[in-house]
Amino acid sequence: MTNTAQSTSQELFDHLDQKQINYNKTEIQTYLDQSRAHPAPSLLIAILSAIGVLFATAMILSTLMVAGILNVNEGMSFLICGGLSLGLAIFLSMTSKKSDHPSSLSQQIILAATAVGKILLCYWVATLVSFKSDQIFWALTGTMVLLTALTYFTINNSIDKFFSCLTTLVFLFASLVYKPQNPYLSELAYGPLYGALLALALWLLLSNTIKATWQPLAFSLLVFTCILLPLWPEMSIGLHNLTSKLTSYIVKLCLGASFLITAYRVAKDQAKLSPDLIILTLALTIILALYGPQNILAALIILILGYYKYNRSLLVLGILSFIYFLISYYFQLNITLLEKSGLLLINGIALLVVWAYLHFFKTQQGESQ
Amino acid sequence: MSQASKPITPNLIEQLYHHELINEETRRASQSFLQGPRQWKLWIERLFLGLSTALILASIMFFFAYNWEDLGKWLQFALVEAAILICLIASLFPFKAKLINQTLMLAASFLVGVLLALIGQTYQTGANAWQLFAVWAVVILPWICLSKFAAHWALWLTVANLGLHFWMEQTLQLTRHETLAIPTAHALLNGTALACLLYARKIFSWLQGPWTLRILCLAFIINLCILSIQCIFHPHLFTSWPLLVALSTIAAQALLFYLSRLKWQDFITHALLIISLAIQLETALLKLLTSYSQGETATLFIGSIITIVIFTALISYLKTTHHKMGEGQ
Numbered sequence: 001m002t003n004t005a006q007s008t009s010q011e012l013f014d015h016l017d018q019k020q021i022n023y024n025k026t027e028i029q030t031y032l033d034q035s036r037a038h039p040a041p042s043l044l045i046a047i048l049s050a051i052g053v054l055f056a057t058a059m060i061l062s063t064l065m066v067a068g069i070l071n072v073n074e075g076m077s078f079l080i081c082g083g084l085s086l087g088l089a090i091f092l093s094m095t096s097k098k099s100d101h102p103s104s105l106s107q108q109i110i111l112a113a114t115a116v117g118k119i120l121l122c123y124w125v126a127t128l129v130s131f132k133s134d135q136i137f138w139a140l141t142g143t144m145v146l147l148t149a150l151t152y153f154t155i156n157n158s159i160d161k162f163f164s165c166l167t168t169l170v171f172l173f174a175s176l177v178y179k180p181q182n183p184y185l186s187e188l189a190y191g192p193l194y195g196a197l198l199a200l201a202l203w204l205l206l207s208n209t210i211k212a213t214w215q216p217l218a219f220s221l222l223v224f225t226c227i228l229l230p231l232w233p234e235m236s237i238g239l240h241n242l243t244s245k246l247t248s249y250i251v252k253l254c255l256g257a258s259f260l261i262t263a264y265r266v267a268k269d270q271a272k273l274s275p276d277l278i279i280l281t282l283a284l285t286i287i288l289a290l291y292g293p294q295n296i297l298a299a300l301i302i303l304i305l306g307y308y309k310y311n312r313s314l315l316v317l318g319i320l321s322f323i324y325f326l327i328s329y330y331f332q333l334n335i336t337l338l339e340k341s342g343l344l345l346i347n348g349i350a351l352l353v354v355w356a357y358l359h360f361f362k363t364q365q366g367e368s369q
Numbered sequence: 370m371s372q373a374s375k376p377i378t379p380n381l382i383e384q385l386y387h388h389e390l391i392n393e394e395t396r397r398a399s400q401s402f403l404q405g406p407r408q409w410k411l412w413i414e415r416l417f418l419g420l421s422t423a424l425i426l427a428s429i430m431f432f433f434a435y436n437w438e439d440l441g442k443w444l445q446f447a448l449v450e451a452a453i454l455i456c457l458i459a460s461l462f463p464f465k466a467k468l469i470n471q472t473l474m475l476a477a478s479f480l481v482g483v484l485l486a487l488i489g490q491t492y493q494t495g496a497n498a499w500q501l502f503a504v505w506a507v508v509i510l511p512w513i514c515l516s517k518f519a520a521h522w523a524l525w526l527t528v529a530n531l532g533l534h535f536w537m538e539q540t541l542q543l544t545r546h547e548t549l550a551i552p553t554a555h556a557l558l559n560g561t562a563l564a565c566l567l568y569a570r571k572i573f574s575w576l577q578g579p580w581t582l583r584i585l586c587l588a589f590i591i592n593l594c595i596l597s598i599q600c601i602f603h604p605h606l607f608t609s610w611p612l613l614v615a616l617s618t619i620a621a622q623a624l625l626f627y628l629s630r631l632k633w634q635d636f637i638t639h640a641l642l643i644i645s646l647a648i649q650l651e652t653a654l655l656k657l658l659t660s661y662s663q664g665e666t667a668t669l670f671i672g673s674i675i676t677i678v679i680f681t682a683l684i685s686y687l688k689t690t691h692h693k694m695g696e697g698q
Contacts, residue, residue, distance in 0.1 A: 008377060009377040012377055012402060012403070015398070015399075016395065016398060016399065016402075021394055021395050021398050022392075022395075023392075023395045024390065027390050028385060028390055028391065031385060031390055032377065032381065056673060056676065056677045056680070059669060059672060059673030059676055059677075060673055062673075063669040063670045063673055066666045066669055067666045323420070327427075330427075336435065337431045337432075337435035338431075338432065338435040338437060340428075340431050341428045341429070341431035341432040342428070343428075344424050344425070344427050344428035344431060345424070345425060345428035345432075348420075348421045348422075348423075348424030348425035348427075348428060349425070351417050351420050351421035351424065352417075352418075352421040352425070354417055355414060355417035355418050355421055358413065358414050358417065359418075359466070
């Protein structure tokens with residue numbers, strides 16, 4: 001029997017009993033009762049919490065700058081605000097009770113603060129590689145904001161996991177986009193490394209296994225150190241000022257070490273992962289990462305993850321952003337309107353053929369069976 | 370309602386799995402029970418149909434925007450008209466899924482706009498943009514009534530809003546002090562549409578989806594918010610009929626508050642209204658602050674405190690309301 005989202009827990013228990021599946025009814029019932037006492041936050045509340053933290057940190061920083069207490073540039077202000085937000089999140093996660101329900105207020109503030117921190121750090125990283133081009137800056141930040149939204153809604157309160165994945169993805173996108181212009185990043189030979197690390201990051205995103213212990217905190221600090229390293233030794237915000245080979249080696253070493261630790265922890269619980277979907281997602285992602293525009297890729301990841309996580313909010317976010325980025329991609333393509341028209345028509349017909357196959361052929365097959 | 374018979378969602382199953390209260394087998398069995406393959410197939414089909422229609426219509430629009438002279442004006446007209454006819458005739462075919470007929474009618478309505486633009490482009494009629502939208506809205510109205518498709522009505526309302534906007538902008542030649550008239554007209558149009566929808570929902574089942582109400586409410590709330598902000602920034606407009614507009618805005622928002630919170634019990638609509646009210650409050654307070662401030666630092670400092678307080682109050686109110694609405698359902 002296929003049911004709608006409005007099925008009751010009793011119906012579900014009956015279905016599981018009928019299928020002779022083992023489960024602990026009392027534990028599940030207790031958790032469900034708690035969930036009803038703390039209903040999961042609406043998408044709107046979560047977004048508003050994030051905007052609230054963002055406004056607050058930005059306005060406090062502006063006050064300090066106008067008062068002459070602080071004198072920093074745009075990139076550094078992103079870094080300070082992001083650091084403050086993440087600091088708040090880490091402080092709260094250390095002081096809050098472990099038994100707190102994921103929907104409790106403290107847990108939601110942690111989520112909001114980490115989301116804001118991640119967005120700001122991504123902006124900061126974007127400013128590092130965009131000192132020559134505004135377009136790159138916006139392309140990167142658009143992607144990063146989407147990815148941050150994705151991380152925010154997918155995982156239940158795990159600061160380290162997404163922080164690490166996201167910052168890595170930022171680095172990878174940044175390096176890919178900026179590689180031709182930036183001798184420092186091209187020196188790292190990110191090209192082939194990109195696909196492999198992106199796959200690993202996605203693997204982490206898809207897993208449900210990483211728990212909040214001291215290890216993730218250390219891991220977060222390690223990745224954070226990796227981001228801070230480009231500032232050393234000249235304390236300059238621009239990567240173009242860096243020539244030291246030592247810095248390059250340290251960055252490689254830290255990134256490598258941090259991923260090894262995470263990979264080990266994920267590998268311990270491999271059984272929980274769904275291999276077929278992960279393989280499909282990774283294949284699609286890598287193909288698109290290498291040949292497609294990054295914004296569309298980010299939207300597609302959200303769409304696939306929304307499907308995987310059975311999360312309607314993610315699905316809506318994925319569809320809307322996919323359509324938006326697809327339109328803006330075609331709009332910005334440097335070809336004539338006639339060529340654009342042809343390209344759109346081909347894509348439209350291709351999708352229509354897939355739809356017709358699913359609708360007519362598959363329905364007939366189902367009926368004949 | 371007993372605890373065990375309360376609704377359960379796929380997201381709750383994911384949470385149970387995350388907290389290791391169920392294993393992979395139970396998770397899969399539960400998810401397939403709650404959202405089986407048939408639901409997903411339906412969803413993917415709808416997504417593909419929608420995307421492919423949008424891409425093909427966009428390609429037709431780009432094709433005529435290119436204004437390919439070699440094609441000749443008769444062939445251009447013949448192509449668009451043929452496309453409209455094909456869509457209309459095909460929409461009469463008894464497909465199993467009604468959505469196909471409705472999508473074809475929607476495509477035909479969109480193509481009418483392309484045809485009108487083509488007429489304007491070919492004959493250089495000198496007509497204003499509002500005339501195109503007005504004719505478009507009138508011509509497609511009969512199909513829209515027949516299609517029984519909420520998305521089709523959304524297209525019509527967008528065209529009507531655009532027509533109204535361009536008409537006021539291009540023909541009325543409003544002075545700076547009369548600009549309040551444009552958001553007022555939009556608020557009136559969308560408010561009337563909302564009232565019609567509320568009445569029609571009782572009769573037509575195809576209008577009962579929550580998103581139809583939410584989209585219209587969003588349009589209405591945005592117009593009311595713009596009106597309020599204009600009133601805050603231009604207090605000198607508070608004479609005669611603008612005063613009436615300001616008072617009506619407050620009354621409309623109060624009515625929406627009552628309906629969304631108590632009558633419809635729709636959290637999304639209620640949250641949108643509350644966000645709009647918070648924006649209006651923040652604007653009013655910041656306007657007051659800049660009028661009486663002693664320096665930039667003090668303004669920013671007090672502004673940050675006001676922002677934090679408003680956002681905290683907003684989130685805390687929404688959380689409480691969400692909780693209460695969840696309990697009530």
